[in-house]
Every structure is written in C-alpha cells, then in structure tokens.
Amino acid sequence: MILPLRLIPRVAAAAARLTPAASCAPTLLPPRRARLLPALAMAAAAYSAGSGVGRRLLFRQLFEAESSTYTYLLADVADPDKPAVLIDPVDRTVDRDLNLIKELGLKLVYAMNTHVHADHITGTGLLKAKLPGVKSVISKASGAKADHFVDHGDKIHFGNLFLEVRATPGHTAGCVTYVTGDADGQPSPRMAFTGDALLIRACGRTDFQGGSPDQLYESVHSQASMQNLIFTLPKDTLLYPAHDYKGFTVSTVEEEVAYNARLTKDKETFKGIMDNLNLRYPKMIDVAVPANLVCGIQDPPPKI
Numbered sequence: 001m002i003l004p005l006r007l008i009p010r011v012a013a014a015a016a017r018l019t020p021a022a023s024c025a026p027t028l029l030p031p032r033r034a035r036l037l038p039a040l041a042m043a044a045a046a047y048s049a050g051s052g053v054g055r056r057l058l059f060r061q062l063f064e065a066e067s068s069t070y071t072y073l074l075a076d077v078a079d080p081d082k083p084a085v086l087i088d089p090v091d092r093t094v095d096r097d098l099n100l101i102k103e104l105g106l107k108l109v110y111a112m113n114t115h116v117h118a119d120h121i122t123g124t125g126l127l128k129a130k131l132p133g134v135k136s137v138i139s140k141a142s143g144a145k146a147d148h149f150v151d152h153g154d155k156i157h158f159g160n161l162f163l164e165v166r167a168t169p170g171h172t173a174g175c176v177t178y179v180t181g182d183a184d185g186q187p188s189p190r191m192a193f194t195g196d197a198l199l200i201r202a203c204g205r206t207d208f209q210g211g212s213p214d215q216l217y218e219s220v221h222s223q224a225s226m227q228n229l230i231f232t233l234p235k236d237t238l239l240y241p242a243h244d245y246k247g248f249t250v251s252t253v254e255e256e257v258a259y260n261a262r263l264t265k266d267k268e269t270f271k272g273i274m275d276n277l278n279l280r281y282p283k284m285i286d287v288a289v290p291a292n293l294v295c296g297i298q299d300p301p302p303k304i
C-alpha cells in the first residue's frame with residue numbers, strides 16, 4: 001500500500017546531496033574519532049546529521065527520560081513543504097517536539113508508532129489534536145486505532161523520501177521496523193527504526209502483548225518475501241531503537257550481528273534466555289496499552 005499523502009515526486013537530482021553521513025562526516029569527526037571502526041565512525045556521523053545546506057534528510061533523535069524512549073524526527077528539507085514524520089512520539093514530550101518542528105519550519109505529516117507501547121503513552125493523539133492534518137500510522141497487526149494501517153512491504157512517503165515497512169513481530173504481535181528506502185536519492189547508509197524488536201546489544205521482552213521469542217528471532221534473522229528484515233539488511237545500516245537504558249544512541253547491523261548479547265545466540269539458546277528473564281510486570285502497562293490502542297487519548301478534543 002502506498003499512503004495517500006504522497007507528494008508529487010521530484011526529479012531526483014538529490015542523490016548526491018542527501019545522505020545523513022557522507023557530506024558531514026569529515027567536518028564532524030575529530031581526528032581521533034576518525035580512527036574508530038568504520039561502522040562506529042559512520043554511526044557517530046549519522047547521529048550528528050542535521051539540516052545542512054544541500055542535504056535532503058533532516059534527522060533528529062529525541063529522548064524522553066522517564067521511559068528512556070527515543071522519538072525520531074525525519075523530514076525532507078529539499079521539498080518546499082518540508083514534510084516530516086515522527087516515529088514513536090511520547091505524550092510527555094509532544095510540546096517539545098511540536099516546538100522543534102515549528103522552529104525548523106517543518107510540516108508534520110505522519111505520527112507513527114513501531115508498536116503498541118507498554119511503558120509510555122504515545123503522543124500521536126495529542127499531536128493530531130494540536131496539529132490538525134497529522135495522520136497516525138501503526139501496523140494493522142497491532143490491533144490499535146489509527147488513520148493509516150501498514151503491512152510488511154508498504155512504503156510511507158514524505159516528500160521524495162520514504163520508509164519501508166518490515167513486519168518484525170515477537171516483542172509484540174504487531175511490531176514493525178521502518179527502514180529508509182533502497183533507491184537513488186534515499187539515505188545512504190540506510191537507517192532502520194527497530195522499535196523494541198532490536199535494542200542495542202539487547203532486544204525487547206517477549207512475555208506479553210502476543211510476544212514470542214521464536215517469532216522475534218525469526219524477525220531479526222530471517223529474510224521474508226525477498227525483503228530484508230534486520231540482520232539481513234546491509235551491514236552498514238544504522239539501527240535506531242525505541243529505547244536505550246545505558247546511554248547508547250545508535251548501532252549498526254554489523255555491530256549487532258557481532259555483539260548483541262541475545263540475538264547472536266542460536267535460536268534455542270535465545271528462547272531459553274528470553275523465557276528466563278524474570279522481569280517485573282511493567283508498571284505502566286495497564287495504563288499505557290489501553291491508551292495506546294486508541295492513539296494515546298480516548299477522545300481528542302478538536303483543539304488543545
């Protein structure tokens with residue numbers, strides 16, 4: 001499915017000027033950092049990606065401290081409308097995000113979730129109420145309400161950029177990973193927003209919301225319908241999780257294939273690890289899940 005708000009495609013004169021890493025790396029990396037592993041150096045450069053002149057992608061990684069959630073802002077700033085998407089917004093930080101969007105002159109088109117979160121309330125309902133015209137997006141398999149439902153293989157366009165949808169169930173039954181497009185004019189290296197399917201050196205728990213360690217392992221390792229999931233994406237793909245609890249911000253496929261503490265194991269060992277985590281019942285789950293099934297708020301007023 002191609003979402004209806006796709007803007008008129010422009011001639012892709014932008015291939016050479018879009019990447020989050022390429023044009024800024026030499027100036028952003030100090031000499032000492034330039035000696036890091038290529039993947040680490042690339043990740044550091046991408047994290048610093050901004051809205052420099054001549055670059056198509058504007059990218060911001062935003063943090064909500066109480067639930068250690070990352071929200072991602074992506075925009076096509078080469079398009080006159082500067083259409084933007086927010087991935088995994090949090091209700092507590094909606095005003096911060098809206099202020100940033102306003103300061104940068106962006107037009108928020110989609111507020112998207114990787115899954116129905118259990119540890120915080122999504123900001124999508126508030127965003128829709130405060131910024132009429134914004135559409136919410138979540139997977140059909142999530143069972144949540146939204147304006148647009150996506151399935152594996154769908155594309156979400158904003159300007160001349162797009163995200164591809166990968167079904168990566170296992171943390172919840174409806175988890176998806178959003179991956180930047182594989183085409184001329186799209187970010188290089190690619191960027192994958194993995195939600196809780198893959199965390200840096202870890203992964204989301206699998207003991208509620210239809211979770212399944214077996215399914216999560218397959219979501220990360222397998223190749224489905226000729227479309228790469230996570231570990232089969234190019235090794236320089238930048239991985240951006242929905243959370244981090246240790247201060248990490250970004251990883252790569254190459255790093256996680258080598259160092260992920262759980263997902264580098266064979267499937268049976270992985271299932272044993274996940275079945276014996278003995279985690280506490282999530283303190284927000286009874287509030288967050290019902291709210292997130294309806295965009296975060298039950299009946300948004302027309303304007304807040």
Ligand SMILES: [Fe+2]
Pocket residue numbers: 115116117118119171196204
């Ligand atoms: Fe989650």
